[in-house]
Amino acid sequence: MKLASLKSGRDGQLVVVSDDLTRMVTAGDIAPTMQCALDNWTAVRGDLEKLHERLQNGEIQGVAFDQAQCASPLPRAYHWADGSAYVNHVELVRKARGAEVPESFYSDPLMYQGGSDTFLAPREPVKMPQSNGFGIDFEAEIAVVTDDVPMGVSAEDALPHIQLVMLVNDVSLRGLIPAELAKGFGFYQSKPSSAFSPVCVTPEQLGDRWSEGKLHLPLISQLNGEKFGEPNAGQDMTFHFGQLVAHAARTRSLCAGTIIGSGTVSNKLDGGPGKPVVEGGVGYSCIAEIRMIETIQNGSASTPFMDFGNTIAIEMLDDQGQSIFGRIEQTVEQV
Amino acid sequence: MKLASLKSGRDGQLVVVSDDLTRMVTAGDIAPTMQCALDNWTAVRGDLEKLHERLQNGEIQGVAFDQAQCASPLPRAYHWADGSAYVNHVELVRKARGAEVPESFYSDPLMYQGGSDTFLAPREPVKMPQSNGFGIDFEAEIAVVTDDVPMGVSAEDALPHIQLVMLVNDVSLRGLIPAELAKGFGFYQSKPSSAFSPVCVTPEQLGDRWSEGKLHLPLISQLNGEKFGEPNAGQDMTFHFGQLVAHAARTRSLCAGTIIGSGTVSNKLDGGPGKPVVEGGVGYSCIAEIRMIETIQNGSASTPFMDFGNTIAIEMLDDQGQSIFGRIEQTVEQV
Numbered sequence: 211m212k213l214a215s216l217k218s219g220r221d222g223q224l225v226v227v228s229d230d231l232t233r234m235v236t237a238g239d240i241a242p243t244m245q246c247a248l249d250n251w252t253a254v255r256g257d258l259e260k261l262h263e264r265l266q267n268g269e270i271q272g273v274a275f276d277q278a279q280c281a282s283p284l285p286r287a288y289h290w291a292d293g294s295a296y297v298n299h300v301e302l303v304r305k306a307r308g309a310e311v312p313e314s315f316y317s318d319p320l321m322y323q324g325g326s327d328t329f330l331a332p333r334e335p336v337k338m339p340q341s342n343g344f345g346i347d348f349e350a351e352i353a354v355v356t357d358d359v360p361m362g363v364s365a366e367d368a369l370p371h372i373q374l375v376m377l378v379n380d381v382s383l384r385g386l387i388p389a390e391l392a393k394g395f396g397f398y399q400s401k402p403s404s405a406f407s408p409v410c411v412t413p414e415q416l417g418d419r420w421s422e423g424k425l426h427l428p429l430i431s432q433l434n435g436e437k438f439g440e441p442n443a444g445q446d447m448t449f450h451f452g453q454l455v456a457h458a459a460r461t462r463s464l465c466a467g468t469i470i471g472s473g474t475v476s477n478k479l480d481g482g483p484g485k486p487v488v489e490g491g492v493g494y495s496c497i498a499e500i501r502m503i504e505t506i507q508n509g510s511a512s513t514p515f516m517d518f519g520n521t522i523a524i525e526m527l528d529d530q531g532q533s534i535f536g537r538i539e540q541t542v543e544q545v
Numbered sequence: 546m547k548l549a550s551l552k553s554g555r556d557g558q559l560v561v562v563s564d565d566l567t568r569m570v571t572a573g574d575i576a577p578t579m580q581c582a583l584d585n586w587t588a589v590r591g592d593l594e595k596l597h598e599r600l601q602n603g604e605i606q607g608v609a610f611d612q613a614q615c616a617s618p619l620p621r622a623y624h625w626a627d628g629s630a631y632v633n634h635v636e637l638v639r640k641a642r643g644a645e646v647p648e649s650f651y652s653d654p655l656m657y658q659g660g661s662d663t664f665l666a667p668r669e670p671v672k673m674p675q676s677n678g679f680g681i682d683f684e685a686e687i688a689v690v691t692d693d694v695p696m697g698v699s700a701e702d703a704l705p706h707i708q709l710v711m712l713v714n715d716v717s718l719r720g721l722i723p724a725e726l727a728k729g730f731g732f733y734q735s736k737p738s739s740a741f742s743p744v745c746v747t748p749e750q751l752g753d754r755w756s757e758g759k760l761h762l763p764l765i766s767q768l769n770g771e772k773f774g775e776p777n778a779g780q781d782m783t784f785h786f787g788q789l790v791a792h793a794a795r796t797r798s799l800c801a802g803t804i805i806g807s808g809t810v811s812n813k814l815d816g817g818p819g820k821p822v823v824e825g826g827v828g829y830s831c832i833a834e835i836r837m838i839e840t841i842q843n844g845s846a847s848t849p850f851m852d853f854g855n856t857i858a859i860e861m862l863d864d865q866g867q868s869i870f871g872r873i874e875q876t877v878e879q880v
Contacts, residue, residue: 220584220800249555286623286800288662291733315728322730323658327623327800338796339697361880362674383796393650395657396731398626402796461673461718461737465555465621465662545696 211262211412213237213374214536215244215281217331222281226261227409231536233272235265244284244410248466251357251373277536282329282406283376284355284467290326290404291458292351292380292471293319295449299476299499302483306502319449319457322397324380326469330405332536335543336381336516338402345384346516346542350431350495350524352443353378353471354451355410359464368455369423371464375416377407377429377535378471379524384498384515406469407524408536416534423450425526427534429475431495432523433516439493441477441484443526474499516542546597546747548572548709549871550579550616552666557616561597562744566871569610570600579619579745583801586692586708612871617664617741618711619690619802625661625739626793627686627715627806628654632783634811634834637818641837654784654792657732659715661804665740667871670878671716671851673737680719681851681877685766685830685859687778688713688806689786690745694799703790704758706799710751712742712764712859712870713806719833719850741804742859743871754863758785762869764810766830767858768851774828776812776819778861809834851877 212229215222221243225234240257241247247254264270294300297315304311330336338344355374363371386400413420419427426444430437449457454470475495477484483503485491494500501511516522524538547564550557556578560569575592576582582589599605629635632650639646665671673679690709698706721735748755754762761779765772784792789805810830812819818838820826829835836846851857859873 288621288623289660294730312728314724318728320728320730321733323660323733325624325658325797326661327803328798337696361672386796389649391729393647393653393655394726394731395629395655396729396733398656398658398731399792399796403798457734461721461734462660463663463738468662 211259211415212409213244213258213283214409215283215285216279217281220285221245222285226258226265227275228265228272231275231277231409231533233265234275235261235270235272237261245467248355248357248373251466277408278333280408280536281331283374283410284406284469285329287326287329287467287469288465289468290324290471291321292324292473293321293449293454293457294473295319295447295454296473296476297448298446298478299474302499302502306505316448319454320473321454321457322401324401325403328403330403330540332405332408332538333540334405335541337543337545339545341517341542343385345386347382347384347497348431348516348522348524349380349382349474350429350439351378351380351472351474352425352429353406353469354455356455356464356468356470357466359455359459359468361459361461361463363456363459365453365456368459369452371455372413372423372451374410375413375420375425376410377524377526377538379405379522379538379540380471381405382496405538405540407538411534423452427526427528428492429495430525430527431493433497434521437487437493439487439495441475441492441495443472443475446477447472518542518544546594546750547744548579548593548618549744550618550620551614552616555621556580557620561593561600562610563600563607566610566612566744566868568600568607570596570605570607572596580802583690583692583708586801612743613668615743615871616666618709618745619741619804620664622661622664622802622804623800624803625659625806626656627659627808628656628784628789628792629808630654630782630784630789631808631811633781633813634809637834637837641840651783654789655808656789656792657736659736660738663738665738665875667740667743667873668875669740670876672878672880674880676852676877678720680721682717682719682832683766683851683857683859684715684717684809685764685774686713686715686807686809687760687764688741688804689790691790691799691803691805692801694790694794694803696794696796696798698791698794700787700791703794704787706790707748707758707786709745710748710755710760711745712861712873714740714857714859714873714875715806716740717831740873740875742873746869751869758787762861762863763827764830765860765862766828768832769855772822772828774822774830776810776827776830778807778810781812782807853877853879
């Protein structure tokens with residue numbers, strides 16, 4: 211099943227979307243909003259599935275689906291926590307500044323809580339007061355949405371709580387991170403509003419590409435129209451989504467509609483850092499990563515962060531080349 | 546005006562409460578929930594004020610108000626960020642481990658984002674899987690609720706965006722903090738679900754005790770039935786709430802219903818740390834603080850953190866000795 215939220219009020223209007231993303235039908239009779247559906251997931255899921263089936267088999271014609279009319283699937287959420295499950299990314303961050311990766315990073319996930327009250331729409335500009343010094347970067351990631359999760363759930367028992375999967379651009383302000391992390395309280399101003407893919411899908415919709423809490427397909431990022439990365443999200447993921455959800459729920463329960471992110475998708479190559487797409491590699495899911503590799507190799511970074519007018523697109527294709535989640539397309543603009 | 550949310554479904558039922566906290570009337574005809582009221586604040590505020598006036602002057606009798614039936618004013622919220630505005634508290638933390646306070650801490654607020662999807666009710670137990678090693682602590686604080694705040698708002702312009710004021714117990718797991726902060730991503734598992742006071746009030750309701758973004762009254766904490774602290778929340782607050790809201794909104798807008806906390810209320814005494822209540826001082830708003838002073842004075846802490854069966858009550862009285870926000874009363878229990 212594929213779901214989306216059309217822009218409407220603060221919480222959007224829930225629609226069921228055809229697998230090829232061309233048609234949709236409102237789900238308003240079942241649940242007016244995505245949050246409302248998740249709040250009552252056990253009761254409404256079956257009806258939503260049936261509606262999707264009728265849209266798929268042509269019993270319902272529906273109307274044209276336009277990704278540009280979408281808000282993020284949850285236009286605002288009660289909980290958005292982002293892991294850093296591809297430890298390769300962390301290894302590069304550390305290596306670039308000459309620091310070791312603590313052993314615990316391979317058993318205890320890194321996770322920060324992000325702002326969830328004002329998500330951007332998937333085609334909405336990233337508006338910032340300045341680009342100079344802010345180090346505006348994208349981060350292409352996978353995210354999952356859970357139902358209610360009890361405190362202390364195990365990683366294995368957490369997996370069936372994952373109800374929806376989507377993509378996210380976790381916008382990061384690299385220029386603000388060092389000073390903010392030095393204060394010891396974690397990211398806050400350095401992580402402005404994120405944007406999610408137009409469409410979210412059930413894990414079942416992903417077939418065998420979803421297995422053991424990982425999504426085994428390349429995540430494609432295009433920076434200013436050029437392919438920048440296509441690492442496989444199922445590879446080099448140190449912690450699967452069940453482990454990330456369990457980490458989030460260790461000392462508190464999670465409310466339906468909690469979003470847990472994977473962190474920047476990052477693949478190794480022959481045990482070391484990957485290569486840029488132009489050199490035949492799978493590239494990167496954020497600018498910081500290529501800059502770290504440049505720093506390690508040349509002593510300094512040459513690829514600039516994003517400036518006003520720059521664009522980022524994030525998408526994932528199925529085995530037939532069909533977009534699964536629709537396409538995040540954002541331009542950086544001055545506020 | 547005083548407002549509360551009776552326990553009902555996921556988001557509570559909005560009620561208007563009499564100033565003496567004895568009577569209430571449902572606000573369902575105006576807005577079913579607190580979040581709904583805040584989402585439409587400009588449109589509904591006047592009607593809520595009128596209802597409060599009619600309850601106050603006896604035109605509406607209402608029904609008995611029972612704090613024990615209350616959820617937190619926002620049973621779940623889209624954004625809960627907690628500052629650390631009483632730098633005295635930070636000075637003690639640092640002094641206890643022999644570290645200096647960076648100069649920037651007096652101009653750039655510390656703030657972390659907390660879990661907002663599963664707040665505890667004001668009389669709900671703090672349930673934890675273990676007490677040993679977790680270092681279960683309370684933190685008595687003031688919190689404000691905003692309407693929609695634009696990105697980049699100034700501290701002065703942020704003040705009129707503060708619509709409601711309440712108290713909070715920001716439960717902290719001291720035993721998990723060092724390892725978690727060492728990872729660099731800030732608090733997450735070490736900050737489980739918080740509980741807020743039964744009632745929230747408009748700044749106007751506080752009269753001249755609310756001035757320049759600070760609440761000038763003692764915040765009373767009782768640990769296991771004994772007074773533990775009564776520092777004045779208006780004193781030694783390095784950053785007022787306008788500054789905290791502006792900090793939160795520097796790189797993103799804030800959605801209506803955003804909750805910003807003050808951090809642990811902490812007063813100095815003669816330029817140094819305060820004294821315990823039993824020694825005639827104003828005491829402390831968390832156990833960690835007295836432990837830090839014990840560590841500084843005696844080389845080690847003697848006051849234990851909370852164990853199963855321990856209780857914490859947090860309250861603020863007006864000049865007539867009347868409870869303003871009602872009383873947070875929580876027991877620590879094993880899950």
